[in-house]
Amino acid sequence: MDRAPQTITVEGLTRRFGDFTAVDHVDFCVPQGTMTGFVGGNGAGKTTTMRMIMGVLSITEGRVMWGDQPMTAAHQRSIGYMPEERGLYPKQKVADQLIYLGQLKGLSPKASRESVMTLLERLGLGERTDDTVEALSLGNQQRVQIAAALMIEPAALILDEPFSGLDPDAVDSMADLLREHTARGVPVLFSSHQLDLVDRLCDQLVILAKGQVRATGTPTELRGGSPRRHRLVAVRDAGWVREVPGVVTVDVDGPVAVLDLVSDSETERQRLLGEVLAEGLRRGGITELSPIIPPLSEVYREVTA
Structure with missing residues (x-):
């Protein structure tokens, strides 16, 4: 055998x-x-x-x-x-x-x-x-x-x-x-x-x-490919992120913001991240811009609901 x-x-x-x-x-x-x-x-x-x-x-x-x-x-x-x-x-x-x-x-x-x-x-x-x-x-x-x-x-x-x-x-x-x-x-x-x-x-x-x-x-x-939701930590207040075109601001709490990149295109999402970084530098600097990866439990609940 x-x-x-x-x-x-x-x-x-x-x-x-x-x-x-x-x-x-x-x-x-x-x-x-x-x-x-x-x-x-x-x-x-x-x-x-x-x-x-x-x-x-x-x-x-x-x-x-x-x-x-x-x-x-x-x-x-x-x-x-x-x-x-x-x-x-x-x-x-x-x-x-x-x-x-x-x-x-x-x-x-x-x-x-x-x-x-x-x-x-x-x-x-x-x-x-x-x-x-x-x-x-x-x-x-x-x-x-x-x-x-x-x-x-x-x-x-x-x-x-x-x-x-x-x-x-x-x-x-x-x-x-x-x-x-x-x-x-x-x-x-x-x-x-x-x-x-x-x-x-x-x-x-x-x-x-x-x-x-x-x-x-x-x-x-x-999880839907590369993450669209990101966490931003600015040196100063992050309210300016609301002004960046193509970016949906989920929440802002002082220097910390959660944002969504609404495009289905990976290339476009990378472009938007670049704009956020550039605008952040003009507004005093950014210490963190990182993807928020949803836990598998969240995906599981969505597909089995």
């Missing part, structure tokens, strides 16, 4: 439970070597979509493609999958069960042990290999579940809330591991409610609401 990474493409994916449509003709792709954030509220359809990609749930309509081929069970076995619910045996030792799971995935006993020990060390669990899973904190159990998904040198990664319960150090370790995989071409799809984390890590986002895709794109694209 060729384990080379491939782009995962979801086409018209639909899942119905009786009269209820949980996922409604969803389309998106997870390109090779990219990290894609799957964002949506509880009940949006993220977990159901991931389960259909992995063959855990049957597909009502649509299909999943692995490169230019329909996704098969053999392809799914090459994917590192982390489900929403932990699939660990609580009374078994951490290393023993991971080594066993690695063998079920096709690794030799030696290769499985080497992979498991390396990953546990990377995830800060090198001294807990002989502990039972139930003896670990919930955050450390999460790390073990992550190791289970990563240990097979996966051709793709599908991770349902992988950062849930992790402390900041563990988040950084996990992010480094995922970047190592994308660097060798592995497509990564992960869901998360931590929008600031998604914003920091992801090359692209898929925003889901009520079973439908509401928006896709890079964080910059979803």
Whole structure:
């Protein structure tokens, strides 16, 4: 079986439970070597979509493609999958069960042990290999579940809330591991409610609401390209900014002003910034003129409203 990474493409994916449509003709792709954030509220359809990609749930309509081929069970076995619910045996030792799971995935006993020990060390669990899973904190159990998904040198990664319960150090370790995989071409799809984390890590986002895709794109694209709103801090009162043509003054409070550049043209917006700077110099000087970048949470609320 060729384990080379491939782009995962979801086409018209639909899942119905009786009269209820949980996922409604969803389309998106997870390109090779990219990290894609799957964002949506509880009940949006993220977990159901991931389960259909992995063959855990049957597909009502649509299909999943692995490169230019329909996704098969053999392809799914090459994917590192982390489900929403932990699939660990609580009374078994951490290393023993991971080594066993690695063998079920096709690794030799030696290769499985080497992979498991390396990953546990990377995830800060090198001294807990002989502990039972139930003896670990919930955050450390999460790390073990992550190791289970990563240990097979996966051709793709599908991770349902992988950062849930992790402390900041563990988040950084996990992010480094995922970047190592994308660097060798592995497509990564992960869901998360931590929008600031998604914003920091992801090359692209898929925003889901009520079973439908509401928006896709890079964080910059979803924000509408380069920012139009800017913060200005002048040496003196900034009321003069109201006189600059093409600039909408949102607020002025002494030397601080918030302004909008109303043009759709990037070239024109740069010209307007130049005029603001020139006028500011004539009016006593400017100490700051910086873009105001809206948080991803604001974009999310707009597209899912």
